[in-house]
Amino acid sequence: MKVTGDLTARTGFKDTIPTAFGYIGIGVAFGIIGQSNHLSVLEILLMSLITYAGSAQFVIVSMVALHANILSIVLSVFLVNSRMILMSTVIAPYMKKESMVRNIWIGTLLTDETFALSMNKLNYTEHRLAYSWFNSANLTAYLTWFAASGIGGALGNLITNPEQFGLGFALVAMFIGLLYLQIITDKAIRLGIQFSVVGFVAVIMYLGMALIPENILLLLVALLGCTFGVTLKHVFR
Template sequence: MNDVLDFRNGIKDVVPTLFGYIGVGIAFGIVAKTSHLSVWMVLFMSLIVYAGSAQFIIASMLLASSPISAIVISTILINARMSLMSMAVAPYLKDESFAKNIGVGTLLTDETFALSMNKMNYTDNKLDSHWFNSANLVAYLVWALATVAGNLIGGLFPDPAVLGLDFAVVAMFIGLLYLQIIADRTRPLARHFQVFLFVALAMFILMRFLPGNSAILVATILGCIFGMVVNHND
């Protein structure tokens, strides 16, 4: 990764994260196949919904003949965290047009958000819509193709749980977190671990009282507040 914010480098920077998209996308395609979703429905869902965890939930809810209203509400709640990520990115694109901001926000994912935070360690806290759009677009297309591929080969795996492909996204986030910590020279290493441990503890406690996605949202907000307080006190 370097300090250049252009279309070409957006493609180059996003490549390492694509393995996570491919692994989880194939896993979803296989699960969708066992849920009796056609390849066209999988493609449509990946292009319109474009949310890994939400698509897994939608597939299971469709199999259970859940009402559309319940599916829509569940999808909104699962993806509520994206509003926080969009708000975090928005200040760095304030000089871009409204249309460009909409384009970035529409295809923003957990992975490209983490990638952008890491990129700013090399660009003096700057972002650009050309870089962002290229990274988002490549990730978007790879995800759609991976889910279709998974659906096409889904008949070969009657029990998708044995593959363990969903761990690909966990491994990818561990890698992104590591790169973020070692690249950020503006804060001491101990500060990163303070925030990391606080969020982990908050998540552990909240999971006992809240659904998983709600716990993630609340833990993220608390982590942001904790980080601001720690920085302010220095």
């Protein structure tokens, strides 16, 4: 299943299938963990439907289990998801010609994964994105996540350790794949600079882990990576 320049809803669905594997693995894991922390299937489903925040949902479950106050939970969720602001800012210019409602709708269901997919897609479409493609990718991810977390919540005690099947690695593998494809196909940034940014981000991530909770560190490291990259690009033009 090669990525093509096609931007129809159908292709959006097809392009998202590899990601869906990861969503099933992590979504089921989320459901099981939610259930083991005394959330009902209804609560698990509502969280995936309304909050829809991937890794932040795991943070919520652990804080709810401790009966943390609502404000501190909401603040944590905001910090964990603040990288969404960065990703939406990157996508928004590609949706400028679409109506405000469509812009808001694409933003509403944007995730790390559909963001990464769309960035890769740009390299095959002469730097264009289409509403129909993006909406279909977003919906595929959303519904898969919703269904998987419900299944996880319902299975509950039957599977105690969902990680043992290696499915959780699907999303990591996807990021590895998309990172590699991004580096080799993005001709706008020189190869040496791209690899330097990857190395820089890896080192800062490693060192930063000693000091800053990893979920919040992600945003900080991304900002530093961009600063480093833009500086290199400026110096070595």
